[in-house]
Amino acid sequence: MCGIAGLIHRGKSSDVGSELQSMLQALKHRGPDSTGYALYAENDGQNFIMRFKVGENVGEGSTSVNEDESVYDERKKLVDKKLSVLGATVVKEDKLTPYSFRYEIKIDIDLMEFSKAIESINNVEILSIGKSLELVKDLGDATVVSERYGLHKIKGTHGIGHARMATESGVDIKSAHPFWGYPFSDVSVVHNGQLTNYWNNRRALENKGMRFMSECDSELIAVFLAEKMRNGATLEQGMKESLTGLDGVFTYFVATKDSLGMAKDTMAAKPLVLYESDELVAMGSEEIAIRSILPQEIDTYDPFDGEVKVWQI
Amino acid sequence: MANLKTSDKKTKAQSMGMHTEVLTGRTQQKFFNPDEGENFFYFGAHDVDFNKRTELDVKDLDCKQANKKIDELMSKGYGTIVIKNPQGKHSLGVGILNKLNLIFEGSLGYFGVGSIDGPIVRVNGRVGWSCAENMMAGKVVIEKNAGSCFGAAIRGGDLICKGSVGARTGIDQKGGSIIVGGDAGAFTGFMMQRGRIVILGDVGINLGDSMYDGTIYVGGKIGSFGSDAVESPMTKNDIDWLTRKLKVAEIGNNFDVSKMTKIVSGKKLWNYDALEPTEKKGAI
Numbered sequence: 001m002c003g004i005a006g007l008i009h010r011g012k013s014s015d016v017g018s019e020l021q022s023m024l025q026a027l028k029h030r031g032p033d034s035t036g037y038a039l040y041a042e043n044d045g046q047n048f049i050m051r052f053k054v055g056e057n058v059g060e061g062s063t064s065v066n067e068d069e070s071v072y073d074e075r076k077k078l079v080d081k082k083l084s085v086l087g088a089t090v091v092k093e094d095k096l097t098p099y100s101f102r103y104e105i106k107i108d109i110d111l112m113e114f115s116k117a118i119e120s121i122n123n124v125e126i127l128s129i130g131k132s133l134e135l136v137k138d139l140g141d142a143t144v145v146s147e148r149y150g151l152h153k154i155k156g157t158h159g160i161g162h163a164r165m166a167t168e169s170g171v172d173i174k175s176a177h178p179f180w181g182y183p184f185s186d187v188s189v190v191h192n193g194q195l196t197n198y199w200n201n202r203r204a205l206e207n208k209g210m211r212f213m214s215e216c217d218s219e220l221i222a223v224f225l226a227e228k229m230r231n232g233a234t235l236e237q238g239m240k241e242s243l244t245g246l247d248g249v250f251t252y253f254v255a256t257k258d259s260l261g262m263a264k265d266t267m268a269a270k271p272l273v274l275y276e277s278d279e280l281v282a283m284g285s286e287e288i289a290i291r292s293i294l295p296q297e298i299d300t301y302d303p304f305d306g307e308v309k310v311w312q313i
Numbered sequence: 314m315a316n317l318k319t320s321d322k323k324t325k326a327q328s329m330g331m332h333t334e335v336l337t338g339r340t341q342q343k344f345f346n347p348d349e350g351e352n353f354f355y356f357g358a359h360d361v362d363f364n365k366r367t368e369l370d371v372k373d374l375d376c377k378q379a380n381k382k383i384d385e386l387m388s389k390g391y392g393t394i395v396i397k398n399p400q401g402k403h404s405l406g407v408g409i410l411n412k413l414n415l416i417f418e419g420s421l422g423y424f425g426v427g428s429i430d431g432p433i434v435r436v437n438g439r440v441g442w443s444c445a446e447n448m449m450a451g452k453v454v455i456e457k458n459a460g461s462c463f464g465a466a467i468r469g470g471d472l473i474c475k476g477s478v479g480a481r482t483g484i485d486q487k488g489g490s491i492i493v494g495g496d497a498g499a500f501t502g503f504m505m506q507r508g509r510i511v512i513l514g515d516v517g518i519n520l521g522d523s524m525y526d527g528t529i530y531v532g533g534k535i536g537s538f539g540s541d542a543v544e545s546p547m548t549k550n551d552i553d554w555l556t557r558k559l560k561v562a563e564i565g566n567n568f569d570v571s572k573m574t575k576i577v578s579g580k581k582l583w584n585y586d587a588l589e590p591t592e593k594k595g596a597i
Contacts, residue, residue, distance in 0.1 A: 268461060268480035268498050271442055287401030287422050287441055295400060297419050300439050301458045302479040305499040305517050
């Protein structure tokens with residue numbers, strides 16, 4: 001089933017971390033396996049923020065192999081070494097869990113080349129790179145994940161999130177949403193639905209040099225959009241092409257540094273409720289997600305089949 | 314075969330009056346007679362007084378608690394109940410099987426007022442997916458918009474949305490009327506079997522796809538017709554019915570119903586021929 005939520009404050013910053021936490025917690029019944037956040041935070045924009053993992057959370061129902069924590073430290077050292085080789089300067093580093101890290105780095109090379117080099121280390125996955133994107137995903141509900149990573153303290157303009165009920169792939173971090181729009185900085189995607197032409201699209205995109213880190217069908221959306229944008233399409237153009245390029249049922253959100261978008265498949269098989277005002281756009285799989293931050297009576301609506309919308313901050 | 318005559322225990326169907334004689338060694342059943350519908354009374358239904366009014370704030374209640382509270386109020390004879398702060402909660406007001414004036418001061422989530430038989434409901438807000446699913450009788454008025462599967466499988470009554478509705482409105486509809494003041498999404502009237510759908514605005518693609526029977530009226534543009542959905546000429550009866558129904562629904566003032574498009578089943582799909590599957594193969 002899965003639940004997705006997103007919001008964008010237009011022209012101002014807000015407590016986007018705690019707001020998205022409330023929205024996702026209200027959707028917990030749609031997906032208790034894992035929760036993910038893509039928050040666009042008030043950062044100075046000087047450095048890239050790289051969030052990466054060197055292992056899996058195996059303590060809460062994960063299907064991944066249980067590893068000794070010492071291998072995480074070894075992999076982290078390999079990452080540090082690779083960064084040095086790539087000429088990257090680590091300005092700040094935070095160890096958030098034994099397997100998850102946040103680095104602020106200065107780099108001056110192509111992000112795809114950079115990412116390929118870092119991910120050439122076994123079991124290392126970059127969750128996101130961006131100047132404002134803070135992408136966090138882990139097993140547990142919205143509150144558990146938010147408290148584990150201190151997300152409720154993050155202020156910013158917009159964000160998207162996902163409460164996952166695993167159906168097509170394992171209960172692990174690599175299959176959790178959001179997905180980073182590799183190799184673009186600050187692009188993230190969450191999805192509710194199932195894609196039925198995943199392998200056809202995946203093979204075609206891999207032949208074009210795009211990378212997949214999981215076997216989760218939803219990752220295809222992020223890679224599909226990234227490939228369109230790499231070839232010069234705008235975000236909205238890429239999203240409109242996805243309505244015919246992706247087969248199956250879906251409602252998905254995509255966020256960039258300064259925008260938030262939604263797309264709904266041509267059969268409108270997956271739910272979405274939307275609230276829109278001059279100051280705020282909030283949307284979710286169910287109205288209760290919106291009500292968790294806007295308890296007063298408001299006007300909401302369901303976008304129609306095949307609808308694509310993009311909002312700027 | 315069980316001989317229920319020797320047992321004092323009644324089946325649930327018997328308790329509800331579905332048949333009045335207990336089974337003996339040989340099956341002898343007297344089923345519910347539609348002609349005696351006025352005497353029919355559901356198990357668990359209540360006799361209420363419309364003039365007895367109360368309010369219920371469900372802000373801090375979950376849906377089970379709220380529905381139980383509504384049932385308690387009806388059992389005390391309250392015939393007009395105003396629900397405050399529904400705040401998009403799911404499954405509120407479901408399974409009400411008696412006359413009642415039920416007013417929601419706010420929006421409902423999914424499956425609101427499903428499986429009802431008789432109440433008059435007004436929602437001063439929006440409703441989520443599958444509002445009034447399986448409704449059998451009564452009247453439901455939504456003042457704002459509605460989500461997908463609006464009126465799925467309703468069998469009777471009037472279901473009215475003054476705003477726009479999502480996809481698959483009236484899917485599997487088996488009776489009653491669905492009236493929408495705004496637009497409707499894709500697959501409106503999908504596999505409908507009876508009843509009428511009225512959309513004053515535009516509708517999306519695949520209108521009336523695989524409909525068995527029933528009638529759809531559209532005032533605006535049609536995205537596309539679904540399989541076996543065909544246009545049919547408007548008659549005086551259609552115009553009279555629409556005029557009367559829109560008045561009851563409190564929408565479409567001065568709307569020229571004679572210009573609406575009427576859609577019915579072409580009755581050409583596989584289920585309308587008399588061929589067995591093996592014969593069909595031969596015919597092909």
